[in-house]
Amino acid sequence: MNKILNPSKADWPEILKRPTQTVADIEQTVNQIFDEIRVKGNAAVAKYTELFDGIKLEDLKVSEAEVQNADKEISEELKSAIKLAKSNIEKFHAAQKTEKISVETTNGVKCWQEKKAIQKVGLYIPGGTAPLFSSILMLAIPARLAGCEEIVLCTPPDKNGNVNPAILYAAELCGVTQIFKIGGIQAIGAMTFGTEDVPQVYKIFGPGNQFVTVAKQLATKYQVAIDMPAGPSELLVFADDSANAAYVASDLLSQAEHGIDSQVIMVSTSEKLINAVSDEIEAQVQELPRKAIADKAIENSRLILVSSKEEALELINEYGPEHFIICSENEDYFVQGIVNAGSVFIGNYTPESAGDYASGTNHTLPTNGYAKQYSGVNLDSFMKTITFQKITEEGIKEIGPSIELLAEAEGLQAHKNAVSLRLKDLK
């Protein structure tokens, strides 16, 4: 793994660079598939399902019988684990509910803010090598808590036209209202435009490969919102001599196995620890089934020695990691000082995988430096705020003359007139 010792600040941009992605040529494919779905609906979706997933489906929608069967195929052990995760995620997201905020800003001028659920949301769950049912928990649980009326899930079928039972089990458990066997670009297109079977949704959530990522970006041109811009997953660990090198290495590798474009970084004030972690990584990676992926990701990754905790914090805030692990005798310093990160894991017994699955926090987080301006998915991601105001006769008499002046100064006479008419009647 690349070791970088005491870099100068001028080198930070280079050191903190993310692996780049190339997406330009995907746009054309997405536009073409979107256009076809808009015109031909289900037929276009079925066509691309046959082309990309290699299966001709009679029915895009998962049936009640399939959901029932899935229930039988999941071990009781796995069900219990999923339920424990669900319980923790529910507790943490339910606590995020906020009350209506109400203020009388001036006598007779009452303003309030209420949150309302987004009525129709779409969740995308990738298929492929691993059935990421944990992402269903992370998305459907807050959607349900928020009160979304329609929670639509799209996930690609396998070559036999089936969906992994763990996905169906989790979807049923968490209150997904409709499940479709649709993957990739065609899934995003179907939820964006709606088809005979698939409802048009207002916001689309969930991870995906670069085709899905570009499709989600382009979907935002058509009155759909998305959870956040996507990028490869990443982890930054700050560790000093109080850390356990084997644990740190295992955390870095848990991130590295996600994909060849994952990035893992350790920042440390201890050269001794850097060397120990480097050795541990080399040893542990040998045992991993996804070693080839992890090896590639490690090529993008760095162990960075800095001179002080202050320098470390500044560098970390400049990077804005998706996941940030703190294993330090000065943990409070980092907990209080971190401003740009998605989710933070504190201490030797808080591996990133705890947050990925079961601590209760959400694992849908801003990557690629977007932690500087985006939140991870939370209860509010499934809601929007509406403001209200109600003004009495007394209230408009109080603030009306100021509104008249302000509107006049902005050259908006009709704005002024709406107030003047009322004030005249109240004289």
Place this chain on the structure above:
Amino acid sequence: MNKILNPSKADWPEILKRPTQTVADIEQTVNQIFDEIRVKGNAAVAKYTELFDGIKLEDLKVSEAEVQNADKEISEELKSAIKLAKSNIEKFHAAQKTEKISVETTNGVKCWQEKKAIQKVGLYIPGGTAPLFSSILMLAIPARLAGCEEIVLCTPPDKNGNVNPAILYAAELCGVTQIFKIGGIQAIGAMTFGTEDVPQVYKIFGPGNQFVTVAKQLATKYQVAIDMPAGPSELLVFADDSANAAYVASDLLSQAEHGIDSQVIMVSTSEKLINAVSDEIEAQVQELPRKAIADKAIENSRLILVSSKEEALELINEYGPEHFIICSENEDYFVQGIVNAGSVFIGNYTPESAGDYASGTNHTLPTNGYAKQYSGVNLDSFMKTITFQKITEEGIKEIGPSIELLAEAEGLQAHKNAVSLRLKDLK
């Protein structure tokens, strides 16, 4: 004004259509200017300022002396009005502050969520026919309350290289940290990429013409977030026989004077009121300095008769108006039932212009149906959430075995291993 009596539901999509915008050809201009700014910084910004604003500026930054002078040019009356608006906006947005949320989801598993300010934000304020200083209040006040460190404002200079004093006064009053005389596409580009003088920001807010709108959209490709997608301003009024036709007409006109692409709609259960409002509009519009604009906007606009309050509410939620005025004897029915709207104005003495300036609510709101999935600007728009978790030895023993099972079921062995290593040591 177009009257539509008892339309069938099949006609709703046509009736609720927004005026369309054409933006495709602007993209190329934006891309070219962005590319130049990225390479040439200030020089490119100055070049386009000369081209579009007709003034060659020595210094893009507004000086301390200019701000001092502006203070002298504003009447005490206007200052008082601005301060009243500021006070109300501050009260309402300060009330939106939320506490840290903390939950022990399982024994020994503590999760919490904290909000942090976005460190650097950019505000765009248009120049042109009216100096929209009220938008500075709506953006800079919550930015300051949130704790943003840098609050950068760009606004175009006039032909003499000056900025309207009301804009400078409001910016200074509300805590803007730097003001630049830069307008249009070049302003968005400067804040997106940064130049020698203009800081690169993480999120850009504010209204603008179609050039600014497209520039903001394209800026999101470059690690910048924006407040929300933009569209022409719009107002929907529900009014029944308890409403005052003159007031309703004045509200509709206050929206119509914004721009020729503004849209105003009245929905009513009373044909009598529809006729009265229509007559009032014709009378009132004659007096308006911006009559030509209002006349054009009214061409896009509709008075719609429906058969019941239930039908009205369904139609209104389908439209998702930016501004929604309720003048009805059944006002509670609409207040409780509205789910898709930006800001709601209740009763005969709550004109939209109250919320535009001084009630305390924000006037930066989702248009074009985006109220279905976007919030208006509020305190949270200037913050993002970070989640934290800290797990004790006891905690990881409790949830660790479930994490191992879940990771294994997803085929992510390294995720499992990060837990297994720790559990082994704790045996």
